[in-house]
Amino acid sequence: MxxxxxxxxxxxxxxxxxxxxxxxxxxxxxxxxxxxxxxxxxxxxxxxxxxxxxxxxxxxxxxxxxxxxxxxxxxxxxxxxxxxxxxxxxxxxxxxxxxxxxxxxxxxxxxxxxxxxxxxxxxxxxxxxxxxxRLDEAECANLLAGMEPLDQMLRESGQYGARVPVPDDATAQDRLVAFIGRDPLWRPPARS
The missing domain is CATH 1.20.120.450 (dinb family like domain)
Incomplete structure (x- = not known):
């Protein structure tokens, strides 16, 4: 770049x-x-x-x-x-x-x-x-493509949580979020 x-x-x-x-x-x-x-x-x-x-x-x-x-x-x-x-x-x-x-x-x-x-x-x-x-889908897909080959090294670094399973047809954003250890379905508590 x-x-x-x-x-x-x-x-x-x-x-x-x-x-x-x-x-x-x-x-x-x-x-x-x-x-x-x-x-x-x-x-x-x-x-x-x-x-x-x-x-x-x-x-x-x-x-x-x-x-x-x-x-x-x-x-x-x-x-x-x-x-x-x-x-x-x-x-x-x-x-x-x-x-x-x-x-x-x-x-x-x-x-x-x-x-x-x-x-x-x-x-x-x-x-x-x-x-x-919402994040840019193309950027999510690019980041994920670059990170997936480094999966083991990234997990061993301690910087990422365990990969969260998502459906095969998940969006690039949901797949990226899940890859870095977040649950794409996570929601904050309702405001009081």
Whole structure:
């Protein structure tokens, strides 16, 4: 993937996640999420925290700290997404080193690992907070096609739950969600 394609994909995916963040009703941040033991706020915190650690340890990149997710979730996401967008738009010859991937151009690493994670967690946040959780079917199919050959390695990493069975005619989104260990039929508790 070219740097410009990675930048455009990040912009699109980050904006979609940002829309989900903006759409969370104030009382829904503590609602359960489809990830066992997580709330909606945990989904946002996860994306901010692991990406900061990933980029700091692998590329020496220190992302700016935004507002706290407990007081300004939308502001926290906006600062973070803008900083990552700047990285993918101006990566230069920077690379990310990781014992599992070796040296990878920075924009490619952000695209493959971070942007894809944001895309998948958009479903988690939207579903947890009673929002439209539909993802792009073609992107779901592409991600799934790239991940399925790595099934054993992904499970052993501890980053994904057990694959959830779905019908043969399930949508690409439901198959992707099930592959990463979510039940596509999971629903949040009704609002009181």
């Amino acid at each position: 070219s740097d410009s394609a990675a930048a455009e994909r990040h912009r699109r995916v980050a904006q979609r996640f940002g829309s989900a963040v903006a759409g969370v009703a104030p009382g829904d941040w503590d609602s359960p999420a489809p990830v066992a033991g997580w709330t909606a706020r945990h989904v946002l915190d996860h994306l901010l925290e692991w990406s900061r650690a990933f980029l700091a340890s692998g590329a020496g990149v220190e992302l700016p700290a935004g507002p706290s997710t407990s007081t300004d979730p939308a502001g926290a996401w906006a600062v973070h997404a803008a900083a990552v967008q700047e990285l993918v738009e101006e990566p230069g010859d920077r690379s990310l080193s990781n014992p599992h991937t070796g040296d990878v151009p920075l924009a490619v690493a952000i695209d493959q690992f971070y942007t894809s994670d944001v895309f998948m967690h958009t479903w988690d946040l939207a579903r947890a907070t009673h929002q439209d959780d």
